[in-house]
Amino acid sequence: MRLKLVAVPVLLALILAACNKKQKDQTIGEGSTPGRGASVPPSASAPPTVAPVATPTAPVKVAIDQTAQVIVYGYHRFVNQVRRPDTEITPQMFEQQMQELKNRGISVIGMQDFLAWKRGEKNIPPRCAVITFDDGWKSQYDVAWPIMKKFGYTFTMFIYTEGVRGGHFGGGEAITWEQLAEMRDAGIDIQAHTETHQDLRKPYDKVAKKKLSPPEYEQWLQNEVGRCKETLEQRLGIKVNCFAVPYGFYNQHVKDVAKSLGYEAVFTVYGQPITYRSAMDSLGRYLIEGNKPKVFADAIGMIATSSGGGAPVAEIGSSNIASKPADGETIRNPLPLISANLSAFGVIDPGTVTMRVSGLGAVPASFDPKTNTVSYQVTQKLRDKCSVIVEAKSGGKKVEAHWTFAVEGSGATTSPTPKK
Template structure:
C-alpha cells in the first residue's frame, strides 16, 4: 500500500528528471529539432519574430563624364614654306639633273646659318590639317627618283645638319642596277627617320597615256598612282600619302586621280612660297639642278623667301599652280637692263588654251609676248627703255574656259639693287591751341 502511494510521486519525479536531461542536451542537439519536439519551446519560438536585417542602400551609378575633346593648337596660317627639289648629287658625272656634293653641303650650311627651320613632311601635312604649328619660315627638302647618290652623299650631309628629308621614289627604278638605290637602302632610310613618297611606277607624263599602254587612260593613271603607292607601302611597311609629279607635269584630271588614290599632297617642280591655303595637289618646289639656269640663284630666291607666293584656293582669277620661279627678271630682283627680256615657264598651269595666253607689264599694258607651246615658255623683249622703278608682270591663261593668273614684280635701276622699303613718315601735327584769349 505504501508502494502504491509512492508510485505516482516517483512517476512525477521521473518526468522532471527526463525534462532536465532534455534541456541539458539542447546545446548538443539541433535547436530546431528540439523546438519541434517540445511543444512549449515550439510555441515560444513561433511567437518570437526573426530579426529583420535592413538592406544596404544601393548607390545610384553616376554617368562617366565624356572625354574632353582634344585642344587644337593655334595655327599660324601666315607661315610660309619653300620646298627644295634635288635629284643627283654627283657633279658633272650626273648630267643635267645633278649638282656637286660640295654645293649641296654649302646650301645645307646656308640654311642652317640663315636660322631657317627644316621641317619634316609629316609636320608640313599636320600644319595644313590644322593639327600642328610650324615656324613662320620653314623649308622642306626633297630628293627625287632614287639615285644612290642621295643615299651615299645626301644622307650623311643631312644627318650632319640634323635635317629631315623626303625621298620621292619611282618603283621601276629601284634595284635596277647602276646608280640606283636598293630596297635594303630604302629600308635603311626609313629606319633612319627619313620619309619616302611616291614618284609613280615608270616616271612618265601623267597627262596623257603612253602609246605602248594597252589599256585606257584611266587604267594608266590607276597603275602609275595606285600600284606604285601599294608597292612602296607593302615593301617598306609605310603609309605613303605624298607624290611628286614626273617632270612636274599635271592637270585637273591628274589631280582628281591623285586624290582618288588616297594621296594627301602632290608636288610639282615649279617653285613658290607655299601658304596654308594652297591647293594640296599643286604644291611647287624649287628645282635645284644644273639644267636650270642660275642654279644657285634659284636656291637663294627660295631660302630668302623672295619668290612668288603660290595662290590659295579661291576665286576663278587665282591660278591653280604657280608659274615657275625661273623668270627673267626673277621676282623681287633688280636689273640694270632698261630693255630686259621678260619670260616665264607656264607649265604649272597644266593644260590650258594656248590661244588665251596674255602678258601685261605695269605702265606698258598688254604686250605682244610670244608663247612657245613646246617649251611652255612665254617671253617679251621690252623695245623701249624703261624708267627707273618697279614693274609688275601679269600672265593670264584660260583653263577649261576659266581665267587663271600669275604675277611677279621686278625693279629697273642703274645700280641693280632692290630699293629699301621707304620709311613711313608721320606727318607733323600742329599744336592744339588752347581755348582762351588770342
C-alpha cells in the same frame, strides 16, 4: 532520456536553417543585387569603387602663322662629274646650298610637319624649306644623306618602285629596299613617284611599248598612281600620303585619281613659294639642276623678304582666275601673253595690281578694271618653268594668286629621267 531524443531533431533543424541562410546571403553578395534592407555579409568582397568619369577637355588650339612661306627643293643624283646637268649635281654644290639655307635663316622642316601646318594642326617658322630627292638613286643614300646629317636636316624620298634595285629600271645605281628601310628607321620620309616614271597624261605604256585603249589607260593610271603607294606601304610598313608627278606632267584627271587613291598632297616641278592657302593638288617644287644654280638662289629670293607676323595675305586658287597660260600647261610660244581674271579678288584698288614673273621680276602689266583682267605681253623669250605671281589690294587687304607653266623645247620638261 525522452527529452534528449526530442532535442536532437530540433537542433538538427536549427543547424540546417542556419546553413541555408548563410548560402543565400553568400549568393546575394557574389553577384545579385541585394534587395532593400539586404546586407552583404562581412566575408563577401565589397563592390569596387567606380571612379568618376573625367570630363574631356577641348584640345588646345594651335596659333598658326598663316603668313609663313615654304619653298620645296627637288634633287636627283649626286655625282663628282656632272654629265647630265638636268638631273645631276655635285656633292660640293649641294652642301653649299644646304649651308646657304642655314646662313639665310631658312628652317628646313619635314614633310609631315609641313602638311600638319597646312591642316592647321602645327605651327612652323616664318621661312621654311622642304628638301626632296626623286626616283631613288643610290647616291641619295651614299652621298646626300651624310651631308643632310651634318646639318641635322631631314628630307623626303619620292620613290618610283620599279626604279628600286631589282625592279624593271633598278640597275646598279639604284637604291635598295634595305637602304630605304634603314632610312625609314632613321625618320626619313618616303613617298610615292609612280611605278615606272612615265607621263601620266598619255595613254602609252613605255614598258609594254603599246598604245592603250581608254579602259586600258584608266587601269594603267590606277596602277601607276595607286599600286606604287601600296607597294611602298607594304614593303616598308609606312603611310604614304604624298605623290610627285613624273616630269611635272599632270592634268585635272591625274589630280582627281591621286585624290581618290588617298593622297593628301600632289607635287609638281613648277617651283613657287607655298603659302598656307596654296592648293594641295599642285604644290610646286624648285627642281635643282647642276648647271642652273640661279634656280636655287631665286627660290630663296622669293621668300627672303618675308619675316613672318606681317599682314595676312588672302590667296586665291589658280583655278579661280582663268589664267593664261593655264596652271601646269606646257606652251610652245616663248613670248606668250600672260593674263588672269581677278574677279575673285573682290573689289580691287587698280593702283595696287602687280605681276611678277620668275626670271623677269616685276613686269609692267596692265589692268582693265572693266573686265578685272591683268595682262602682260612677254618681250623676252621665256625659258624653262615660269612662275607668275599677281597681287592686289581689296578692301585694304592684300590678295594674291600664283600659277606656273612651262615652255616646250626649253629643256624644262623634255629630259627623261635616266634609267638606273
